[in-house]
Amino acid sequence: MNAIDKPFSVTTGPLPGSVKTYEEAAPGVLVPHRRIDLSNGESLMAYDTSGPYSDLEARIDIAKGLAPIRQAWILARGDVEEVKPHPVPTPETSMPEFDRENRPVLKAKAGKAPTQLAYARAGIVTPEMVYVAARENEGRQALAQRFDGDPQGANLPDIVTPEFVRGEIAAGRAIIPANINHPEAEPMIIGRNFLVKINANIGNSIITSSVADEVEKLVWAIRWGGDTVMDLSTGKGIHQIREWILRNAPVPIGTVPIYQALEKVNGKAEDLTFEIFKDTLIEQAEQGVDYVTIHAGLRLKHVPLTAKRVTGIVSRGGAMLAKWCMTHHKENFLYERFDDICDILRAYDIGVSLGDGLRPGSLADANDEAQFAELETLGELAKKAWAKDVQVMIEGPGHVPMHKIKENMDLQLKLCHEAPFYTLGPLVTDIGAGHDHFASAIGAAMIGWMGTAMLCYVTPKEHLGLPDRADVKAGVMAYKIAAHAADIAKGHPGARLRDDAMSRARFSFRWKDQFRLALDSETAQAFHNETLPGEGAEVAHFCSMCGPKFCSMQMSHELKDLASQGLNDMAEKFKAQGGLLYHKV
């Protein structure tokens, strides 16, 4: 568990053929994009979640953390003040402490609401809103290219303006998770009318993992496209691990505070109290956690509804609270004290992710009374949070067969008043163990198309063990594909540009460009080179799948040549009738 055993290094440098560029969206608002340079002189801008780690110019020092790029914006608003930090639990382990140096702990001034929702409602366009607007446009300045799509009720403008962002946040349809104590985070937006986002879970358990492993998992997850990262640590030194993660995280960090609260009562759920929970929440708020899962929707009356389930309660937080409710036969204290919780969240601009403690853990339990009763309560709570100027999203399942996915989305939109939906999969079969990243990403692609704003990844280790670095990448890749497929199906402006560039590179046998345009450039190149290694192969007009004589794309080109040469009367006649095949149009 001692991080000193390992050198504290993380993966840095750009992806193949890519250059980090910054767009000055407003004075002092520098928005990163990934520019993919192609061999034909073209280039393509892509959304870049990787932070400074992929910037050759950036100086990365994990022990010092990232630059606080939002600090000036936060302080300029004049509604926060430095406070004396809340006492922090002493680590039981030999885990190293991050040296915060002169990073202040901030909190709202009395009576102030320094949240993006409060600003949006007041008509204020914040630098964060300017930032995410530029980011969503992926560097496109001119009118976006529209492709066909079926938005299923989503409202997707040609160009995302800061004002559009403000309006969506004010309406509760989108959130920018951005704790005032996490100034290192690059703002991003989660909402049905924006690009579909993905979350990657990391975190140790008592069994495995160390600080160095977790920070590398963070950097690795965002390198491949993780938009937010949840630290679900449940082992020792939760506070310390989280500090290292936050100070080095250019993406919003989410947590489930009750996991740490449970550690404070030695794992006995029935010993939890609101005071212990509150203490934990403030501790995390001061560290800079951007959004927290709170299982306030699981009410005492819901618990009996799970009695006939095949898999009972599979949410960890849900199970703890059900046990607490049952033991004391009292209403869930998170539900009872939800207004008090929101007062804390507002003071730091922490988004609340209303946890679905009763999500189904099997196809048999999908869309049951327990699940939907809780969803209705989440809708009530969303309104309470909004009344306190707290940004809200709603968590969703779980295990759901394909034919029951749409009902989840439709009900969520209706019962939760269009608050962003944030789903875990859903898995469309229960028997994919070892491949559940994929079994769940089928459901994720579908529900993403239907309107889910963020997809929580599942790794190949789901149901089996704690994911390692390779599992993190596999999970992120499956979910990037699902989220991107959803963006395309919705008809997001520009979403298909990269696919079309890839297809043109394929038809032109530009292998290096194909690798660069692939979501997983490293694997694409490695697979290609496995059977046809070397520079020669990378410009060859075929791959080993078909070999030179059987390449359809090569034959398509020969067809084009044949047609354009007009070698015989019949080809001439053909030309006269309909023109060249595959000429530039």
Add this chain to the structure above:
Amino acid sequence: MNAIDKPFSVTTGPLPGSVKTYEEAAPGVLVPHRRIDLSNGESLMAYDTSGPYSDLEARIDIAKGLAPIRQAWILARGDVEEVKPHPVPTPETSMPEFDRENRPVLKAKAGKAPTQLAYARAGIVTPEMVYVAARENEGRQALAQRFDGDPQGANLPDIVTPEFVRGEIAAGRAIIPANINHPEAEPMIIGRNFLVKINANIGNSIITSSVADEVEKLVWAIRWGGDTVMDLSTGKGIHQIREWILRNAPVPIGTVPIYQALEKVNGKAEDLTFEIFKDTLIEQAEQGVDYVTIHAGLRLKHVPLTAKRVTGIVSRGGAMLAKWCMTHHKENFLYERFDDICDILRAYDIGVSLGDGLRPGSLADANDEAQFAELETLGELAKKAWAKDVQVMIEGPGHVPMHKIKENMDLQLKLCHEAPFYTLGPLVTDIGAGHDHFASAIGAAMIGWMGTAMLCYVTPKEHLGLPDRADVKAGVMAYKIAAHAADIAKGHPGARLRDDAMSRARFSFRWKDQFRLALDSETAQAFHNETLPGEGAEVAHFCSMCGPKFCSMQMSHELKDLASQGLNDMAEKFKAQGGLLYHKV
């Protein structure tokens, strides 16, 4: 290329916890099932594609091939006769020849149609039909358990009877690919009203692979669930490799005969003739190929429709024939001579899989005029084949964004008169290279639910190189998950039994049972044991994902215990109000 370099062994033995059982569906009709034995004394029957290789009692000798289980049925019908084999090309390589020994070459007697379609139309229920009916029921004798589902127009009976099978084949809605010269194959059925099937492609190219590798890929693909296998070899010794594959294949084998015909004209598509094609077709028919892809639907007039495409023609067969049509400015000879082709197919009961030579190779080209013009022609050809008593399926795309998948299925059903649809994916994004098994299986799951009868897998090497053994398994797994998810969404009787058994095993912490019930039992167990190895861990009430204190399932059980012990008044009161949590119902 010389197989003697390697010992000729393949993977044998049952999957963990499984026993091969045989059901005598009729005298002499022994139908294999996989019985999965669980630690709680329950067992579950599963569809078993693996053939004798997973039977501990079977004697496997690749050099001798499998037992000809259908031979007696074929001969008993009295409509075929032994013929002198067609001359076979001499191998250019040192590839070993399979010794056919006394396996006769059969052909229909003059004027006879020994096809399952002809029998079905004549009201004859063949042993093959009895076999597939029992197989579809997966060993369930009593009334099947129905679960909710949305069949989207499919007609799914509680129990599949031989008569139901006969009716579906007679209507052209299903096929049993079963060449009279491939008596080693265990009959299976492909149709919208049956379980969704998957095909695995294997085959060498000029660049890589040998006989031993290909036979192992076959055995490996069916071990994990491949229902049919296509041999897409394009390298040297195509005839020899195919013989080894067929004699050792307990599943139907499909080919694309024009690949081999092209070898005979040294790769020059313009030199192809009907005579060369016919010669190749007869050669393959006599070997026992069960279904063949024929690109007869690509007509001369369709070629100009591809002119503005981003990726032109991406079907290998399609590109060859387009080149031939353009060079000679003549109609595709496969279209012109389709009746003659059907006469050959009928004489051996080879199913025709009408190839989609104009399938889209990119999202940009999906659902375009070229694709749908060809689909309409495929519908015409289906009727011609049926008129000749030839069994038909229709091939489909390709690359299609999610919002355009349904149009493919709807048009196919309409234009092709409910002939079984057999799709390649479709891929829902173009930028998944290295993970295209998954990018395509999203589309496959969706179109399988909508009514596609068989899903052609895609491996992680798609677009990049020839798949190896590991890629074959990755592709099969992705597609088993997609096909199974489709069966569940359709509401196939019993489809969810295995998922529910898995969920109960999860809730009871029966780890070994979870491994056995997983589609990929080996990976599930390996992943679990990676972080918690050993027997102790396999009965532990937690996994390393959450650790002992955070296991929600464990807490759910504690809840149940608490409730049932009635430790205090409140729990008592709770019991009086609503009863125990998670008691047996």
